[in-house]
Amino acid sequence: METTTSEDLLSEIEGLKLRLSEAQEAIDAIKTGSVDAFAIRNDGKPEVFTLQSLDYAYRVLIEKFGEGALNLTRDGLIIYCNSYFSTLLGMPNEKVTGSYIFDLITDETRERFQEHFVLALQGSSKTEITLSANNKKIPVYISLTSLQPQLATVGMIVTDLSEKKHNEQRIIDYQHRLQIQNKIFNLAEEIASTGSYEWNLQTGELAYSDNLFRMLGCLPQEFVPSTEKYLTFIHPDDKEQLNKTPLQLTYRIISKNGEVKYFRTTEKEIDDPGRRMIIGTNQDVTPDIINTETLRKKNIELEHVNKSLDQFASIASHDLQEPLRKIRVFTSLLKHRFDADLSVDTRGLIDKINASSERMSLLINDVLNFSRICHAENMFMRTDLNQILDNTLTDFDLLILEKGASVRKGNLPVIEAIPLQINQLFYNLVGNALKFSKAGTAPVLTISSRMLPSEEIENASNLNGQLSYSEISFEDNGIGFEQQFSEQIFSIFERLNSQQQYSGTGIGLALCQKIAGQHQGGIRAEAQENNGSTFYVRLPLTQSADRVVN
Amino acid sequence: MENKPELERALAEKIILQLYITGMSENSIRAIQNITQLCEKYLADRFDLEIIDIYKNPSVAEEQEIVFSPSLVRQLPLPKKRFIGDLSDTKKVILGLGISFKE
Amino acid sequence: MTIFIADDDEDDRNLFVESAKELNKDINIITASDGQEAMRILKDEHSPLPDYIFLDLRMPRINGRQCLAEIKKEERLSHIPVFIYTTSRDVNDSIDLGKRGAVHFISKPDNPTEIYYILSTVLDAKWDQS
Numbered sequence: 001m002e003t004t005t006s007e008d009l010l011s012e013i014e015g016l017k018l019r020l021s022e023a024q025e026a027i028d029a030i031k032t033g034s035v036d037a038f039a040i041r042n043d044g045k046p047e048v049f050t051l052q053s054l055d056y057a058y059r060v061l062i063e064k065f066g067e068g069a070l071n072l073t074r075d076g077l078i079i080y081c082n083s084y085f086s087t088l089l090g091m092p093n094e095k096v097t098g099s100y101i102f103d104l105i106t107d108e109t110r111e112r113f114q115e116h117f118v119l120a121l122q123g124s125s126k127t128e129i130t131l132s133a134n135n136k137k138i139p140v141y142i143s144l145t146s147l148q149p150q151l152a153t154v155g156m157i158v159t160d161l162s163e164k165k166h167n168e169q170r171i172i173d174y175q176h177r178l179q180i181q182n183k184i185f186n187l188a189e190e191i192a193s194t195g196s197y198e199w200n201l202q203t204g205e206l207a208y209s210d211n212l213f214r215m216l217g218c219l220p221q222e223f224v225p226s227t228e229k230y231l232t233f234i235h236p237d238d239k240e241q242l243n244k245t246p247l248q249l250t251y252r253i254i255s256k257n258g259e260v261k262y263f264r265t266t267e268k269e270i271d272d273p274g275r276r277m278i279i280g281t282n283q284d285v286t287p288d289i290i291n292t293e294t295l296r297k298k299n300i301e302l303e304h305v306n307k308s309l310d311q312f313a314s315i316a317s318h319d320l321q322e323p324l325r326k327i328r329v330f331t332s333l334l335k336h337r338f339d340a341d342l343s344v345d346t347r348g349l350i351d352k353i354n355a356s357s358e359r360m361s362l363l364i365n366d367v368l369n370f371s372r373i374c375h376a377e378n379m380f381m382r383t384d385l386n387q388i389l390d391n392t393l394t395d396f397d398l399l400i401l402e403k404g405a406s407v408r409k410g411n412l413p414v415i416e417a418i419p420l421q422i423n424q425l426f427y428n429l430v431g432n433a434l435k436f437s438k439a440g441t442a443p444v445l446t447i448s449s450r451m452l453p454s455e456e457i458e459n460a461s462n463l464n465g466q467l468s469y470s471e472i473s474f475e476d477n478g479i480g481f482e483q484q485f486s487e488q489i490f491s492i493f494e495r496l497n498s499q500q501q502y503s504g505t506g507i508g509l510a511l512c513q514k515i516a517g518q519h520q521g522g523i524r525a526e527a528q529e530n531n532g533s534t535f536y537v538r539l540p541l542t543q544s545a546d547r548v549v550n
Numbered sequence: 551m552e553n554k555p556e557l558e559r560a561l562a563e564k565i566i567l568q569l570y571i572t573g574m575s576e577n578s579i580r581a582i583q584n585i586t587q588l589c590e591k592y593l594a595d596r597f598d599l600e601i602i603d604i605y606k607n608p609s610v611a612e613e614q615e616i617v618f619s620p621s622l623v624r625q626l627p628l629p630k631k632r633f634i635g636d637l638s639d640t641k642k643v644i645l646g647l648g649i650s651f652k653e
Numbered sequence: 654m655t656i657f658i659a660d661d662d663e664d665d666r667n668l669f670v671e672s673a674k675e676l677n678k679d680i681n682i683i684t685a686s687d688g689q690e691a692m693r694i695l696k697d698e699h700s701p702l703p704d705y706i707f708l709d710l711r712m713p714r715i716n717g718r719q720c721l722a723e724i725k726k727e728e729r730l731s732h733i734p735v736f737i738y739t740t741s742r743d744v745n746d747s748i749d750l751g752k753r754g755a756v757h758f759i760s761k762p763d764n765p766t767e768i769y770y771i772l773s774t775v776l777d778a779k780w781d782q783s
Contacts, residue, residue, distance in 0.1 A: 022632065025632075025634055026616070026618065026634055029618065029634040029635050032635075033577075034577060034620075034634065034635035034636055035577065035618045035619060035620065035621070035634060035635065036572050036575040036577050036578065036619050036620070037572045037575075037604060037605075037618075037619045038604075038616055038617060038618045038619060039570075039604040039608045039610055039611035039616070039617040039619075040611050040615070040616050040617075041611045041612055041615060041616075046608040046609050046610070046611035046612055047608060047611070048572075048604050048605055048608045048611075050572070057575060057576075318711075318740075321740070322740065325740060325761075325763065326664065328763040328764075329664070329668070329763055329764075329765050330664075332763060332764040332765060332766070333765050333766075336764070336765075336766050
């Protein structure tokens with residue numbers, strides 16, 4: 001028993017007042033919502049109680065965050081899941097809640113899940129499984145945690161891997177396509193004899209395609225590409241030219257095995273933000289260069305040969321003509337000086353000698369002309385055939401007069417031709433018409449022309465289907481010939497009559513055929529024995545594009 | 551804590567504070583902001599602040615009968631003082647803690 | 654009258670000389686058988702200056718064209734009318750040599766009796782050397 005003094009009572013009251021004010025403070029705080037939770041000792045165990053406001057924040061978090069969240073019992077029953085999870089499965093939330101998690105997992109991954117679930121009961125575990133719902137398969141990454149001791153449940157966080165998986169698949173697809181593209185690209189490079197490279201100007205990295213290595217005579221990726229290394233392949237005489245960027249140049253390289261090749265390099269700058277690169281292609285143009293060079297050399301050779309031939313022909317014909325001239329000169333002299341002493345027979349013999357040499361002379365000229373038809377200096381130009389014909393007829397003025405011949409001229413076209421050759425052509429045809437006239441009948445020569453219809457051009461094997469043709473006919477009323485010889489007569493040196501009957505070298509018609517051929521045209525004949533003949537000359541109005549036209 | 555005069559004298563210079571919170575709430579966040587501002591402004595380095603999450607450490611209830619969140623407890627100097635709420639009434643807290651005003 | 658002829662062909666030279674003598678037996682004819690000999694004779698101040706010069710085109714060593722050029726360069730010879738006497742029947746040669754100073758281009762006839770007539774015409778005419 002203690003006597004309590006008033007001091008004791010006062011201090012006790014003070015203590016009680018303090019405790020009361022504290023308690024009141026606590027109650028006020030709770031009332032005003034300034035506290036969220038409290039920890040309290042209950043039967044020796046501390047516990048935390050949460051008041052309304054705090055809980056709400058967590059709920060919002062779980063519902064709104066972009067992962068699936070579930071609460072599972074030890075048997076795997078889903079007692080809670082957030083809307084993300086149910087949406088992921090494509091099922092209503094009420095249906096998911098209350099079902100077993102095992103039913104939502106594919107057969108293939110269920111065993112794995114069960115292993116990890118067991119582990120999680122003691123602590124936590126993470127793994128990858130595949131969920132299955134509505135015939136959808138959803139690959140996910142899960143994190144399992146035991147919520148002991150507070151709750152006898154397992155919490156599960158679910159991360160959807162579909163997009164990641166999808167992207168992974170896309171990457172695999174892209175890689176596959178890239179491989180194929182690369183293969184095609186490499187093949188294309190091989191076929192086209194090109195090699196390419198990429199040069200990153202910022203990092204200095206250089207990459208060569210496989211074929212570029214091969215073009216340099218090396219194995220693909222045999223060495224680490226660098227500008228210094230590339231320079232070692234360049235022909236010493238061409239090194240200086242490689243100083244511009246981007247490069248557009250043809251130069252020589254010497255490959256690893258000593259081959260000299262011509263590369264045409266084309267470079268392009270790429271200036272995207274973030275990278276500055278140069279991409280380039282080297283094309284092996286050695287065959288082109290060599291061919292062009294060979295062609296050029298061959299052309300020069302050909303020109304030389306032609307020139308020599310020309311000279312040779314001129315000189316040869318001159319030298320060949322000289323002795324013939326002498327024969328003529330001295331047979332003339334013989335006849336002149338010894339005229340009184342010569343019998344008719346002797347004079348006849350001398351005449352034969354003379355005639356032979358004359359013929360030889362003509363032959364040499366004709367052969368010379370014939371050989372000239374073949375080559376160069378044949379410039380096509382606008383040629384008025386009417387004018388050529390008039391010139392030719394003028395040449396035969398005298399003969400026409402002598403024979404009392406009449407010529408009927410039709411209108412002839414203007415064509416692209418070599419005037420000198422057409423002259424020779426007309427000259428031979430008109431000459432023949434006058435020469436092979438019937439004895440006692442005045443020769444009548446009719447010259448006309450018509451355009452060839454396209455069917456006839458197509459049917460003719462010797463004509464160019466792309467051009468339009470005019471057919472000029474030379475019709476005479478002379479001795480004609482048997483139609484069976486109509487092709488033979490165009491052969492060189494071929495004659496249907498003996499030399500005694502009609503003079504001539506037998507080259508004339510062959511020359512005509514050759515000239516017609518030179519112009520991409522043709523010539524043919526129709527005749528009857530003793531009933532005149534017609535020669536049809538077909539010439540195109542214009543020459544084809546590859547001919548030189550003045 | 552035991553009421554030891556030597557200990558009391560040794561720690562007389564510093565104010566030992568404990569702030570109890572639950573990590574997620576608005577009140578807790580405000581309490582943290584308020585106390586740190588207050589300490590920086592008026593106490594400089596004369597304080598020791600411990601922030602304790604009662605969810606993570608329910609055992610704090612063993613020492614005291616009940617611990618509210620958010621609440622601030624001055625452990626030293628004695629006597630212990632408790633402030634419940636988010637500490638937005640700065641004057642009350644300062645007066646209660648017995649902090650002398652610095653200019 | 655003095656005539657000069659350069660021709661490498663002996664027959665042609667002889668025929669020419671014969672015809673000329675037929676025309677006028679007192680004609681003095683100097684012959685050369687190639688261009689080099691021709692120029693040597695013509696440039697020789699001791700030999701008589703010809704009234705007319707006949708040149709064949711095709712001659713060994715120095716040909717007719719070159720002779721013509723040299724003759725036109727020599728002050729002493731440049732006034733003498735030069736005739737080209739050749740087997741060539743090429744009208745281009747005729748034009749070309751005319752430009753180089755030849756007064757006439759004569760093609761050697763097949764009938765040698767014609768040479769007489771050619772010469773009579775040629776030597777008779779007045780050739781203006783302006």
